[in-house]
Amino acid sequence: MMSLKDHFELLAAYNQRMNLKVYEASSQLCATNLAQDRGAFFGSIFGTLNHIIVGDTIWLKRFATHPACLRSLQEVADIPNPKSLDHIAFNDISSLSEHRFRLDRIIINWTAELSESDLDFILSYQNTKGISATKRYSSLVLHFFNHQTHHRGQVSTLLSQAGVDIGVTDLLAEIQEETHA
Numbered sequence: 001m002m003s004l005k006d007h008f009e010l011l012a013a014y015n016q017r018m019n020l021k022v023y024e025a026s027s028q029l030c031a032t033n034l035a036q037d038r039g040a041f042f043g044s045i046f047g048t049l050n051h052i053i054v055g056d057t058i059w060l061k062r063f064a065t066h067p068a069c070l071r072s073l074q075e076v077a078d079i080p081n082p083k084s085l086d087h088i089a090f091n092d093i094s095s096l097s098e099h100r101f102r103l104d105r106i107i108i109n110w111t112a113e114l115s116e117s118d119l120d121f122i123l124s125y126q127n128t129k130g131i132s133a134t135k136r137y138s139s140l141v142l143h144f145f146n147h148q149t150h151h152r153g154q155v156s157t158l159l160s161q162a163g164v165d166i167g168v169t170d171l172l173a174e175i176q177e178e179t180h181a
Helices: 004-026 031-035 045-063 071-078 093-113 137-161
Strands: 122-126 132-136
Touching: 004 045, 004 093, 004 137, 031 045, 045 071, 045 093, 045 122, 045 137, 071 093, 122 137, 132 137
Parallel strands: none
Antiparallel strands: 122 132
């Protein structure tokens, strides 16, 4: 039986694989097509990819306040705080890709370091509007991965509308085959 930690490691691997596919597909489009407002929450493919990075940065910085002070999240302290949820962190796909892959490496290392007891921690933080919240760490980690998947789904649709197919996006492709006991 997989532990909660194992599930988060699976989601981190899925996140990394899907980001690689999305960025490879996105790099097929010119800057004008990437920036074209397509009516998504964050306008364009480029705006949505930036938003995912913004969301990941905000959450990783919050997660880094966990008392276990995990080594793998110390690196996020050097990343500038986003100014807003629609902040454009990078102005070109190459720089955005490079940062995305850096974040994915951090996420893989962080989930590998998590323990089951870490996941039971109650984390206090403030949202982007300054409203305080106190929630279970494991639930926030689940939200973190769900947020990425939600907006990557939007990017997948926007890419499809632009004539670019990213292929299979199912988590099922990441789940290992098993034999009966």
